[in-house]
Amino acid sequence: MKRVLKIVAIILGVLIVIVIALPLFVDANLFRPRIESELTSALGRQVHVGNLSLSILKGGVTADDISIADDPAFNKAPFVKAKSLNVGVELIPLIVSKALHVTDVSLHGPEIALVRSENGDKWNFSSLGNNSAAAATGSQPATPAAKTTDQPSGTTPGGNPNLSVAKLKVNDGRVTLSRADSSDKPRVYDKVNIEVRNFSFASSFPFQVTANLPSGGSLKLDGTAGPIDPSNAAHTPLQAKASVKQMDLASSGFIDPASGISGIADFDGNVASDGREAKTTGTLKVVKLQVVQKNGSPAGKPVELKYAVSYALAKQSGTITQGDVAMGKAVAHLSGTYDAHGKTTSVNMKLAGTGMPVDDLEAMLPALGVVLPPKSSLKGGTLATNLTIAGPVDKLVTTGTIKLENSALAGFNLGSRLSAISALSGKSAGSNDTSIQNFSSDVHVAPDGTRAENINLTLPAFGVLTGSGTVSPNNALNFKMNANLSGGAVSGVTQMAGLGSKGGGIPFTITGTTSDPKFIPDVKGMAGGMLQQALKGNGTPGATGAQNPLGGLSGMFKKKKKP
16 A cells, blocks of 8 residues: 555656646747637737746646737727737647647727727727738738647638637726717726637627726626627627616716716616617616706706617617606606717607606606706696607707696795785785696707796686796796786786776786796786776776776876866
8 A cells, every 4th residue: 555655646746747847838928829820810919929838737828918009090009908818729639739729818908998989889899809900900810730629631720710719817907988089088898707608709698797987887788699690799689688786877988978967877687789780778867967057957857767778880870769768757758769870969859758756757847957946846736748858968958838727836926026016006915835737838948958848837826827938057047927817816906907896907927046946027018908998998087096007007006187
């Protein structure tokens, strides 16, 4: 037994010596030209590999660094730079016949630059796998001396060699996403890890991707891709499940930054592409949503979007086939098209909703830049909208109608504001809340401000207010209105102007700001209206007081009528 143990120990010792000494007799750098040549041929880009060393224990070859050239139409700097590259190989063929059979490839700490063309139709990785790109960089694909797969003897790879790798990994990468000839700050994705199994240019392969998003958050993709499109790698078919957590909408790159939309979002959904059309479905939940940056502030409640979108890759245009926008029990439906071709995305969409509870929507007003008077809020009732949203996302124009029913502006006493109108003197200030029976208007919202036409506001305590006006980007008000009073609000007018027991129209203007509106009587307009009534024969000769508007008007200034 002791003799057997000694023999085993000697054999193990010899094997250890061989393992340690073998790299001294096999110069891994002999394979560097072949590795560079085959990678250049496979990727269609010039590939440079640093010093190689053979590791028997790891069963592969390690390179100190590696670089892959970019498409010269985009960048002269490398497309990929990595700290180290590990290539797993079959040792017996390597030792016995110096044949290189690759089993796995691992890229450590790479820096990858993804650049989109100025008009958005191409990426710098679109030409990957295209040998014409390799020719443009001055490299020539070489005929490999050793097969990388089970190719028939005597054949050579075509435009995309029949290269397959059992496992391809990217560890701790850093991806920079930018646009050519753009002043926008590049977006950086850290801790990028990619794992591909059974990689081949000619067939589909499973993959997993995880990454940290710009400004926090994480991304995970799990699916299949391939075969690689030889004319445009960006059009390679894929199917994947996507999960995004704590994504900053403003800096992630998933939403055009020109839109000004910001917030923190979670997304779960599916992405599928056949190389011509990409479809995505899922649910996006956003907190602290802000639609308008200037004068806007984050929404007070989460917003949820369930959507389905189809996107034509060549045309760079998409259609929203489902878009259910929900805040609590309030649900609106978004539909339409968008065009991402060019520097700024353009949209043509419709947003429609009926019977939406105001209590749920009230928290959305700050995100839209709507500023209510201090300590006031909308309570109760429902809102209906029918809006068209069109134009480039940085200059959107929204037009349509809005209608509010059976609501109240709590904490705002409209009566006290209207008391500044002399025609309303004698009417008490009323409740601290302003009840709204209904409100409707045609609206036009653009970067230069908001215009409201055909305003019709029914206030049970006062009557009907009609008119039109504008709200500037700084929330300054400029409205010309008319109050058709009813009920108790008529008494003061009757006493001062003799408009009759049925009351009449009181013109006034609204200035100030949305947070501090000013109601100013249009005295000139009032006098003109009374004069028109008199000229139409509404008063009779000798009539006084309430029967004659002119008499009432003169009474306002305490003048006696001539006999």
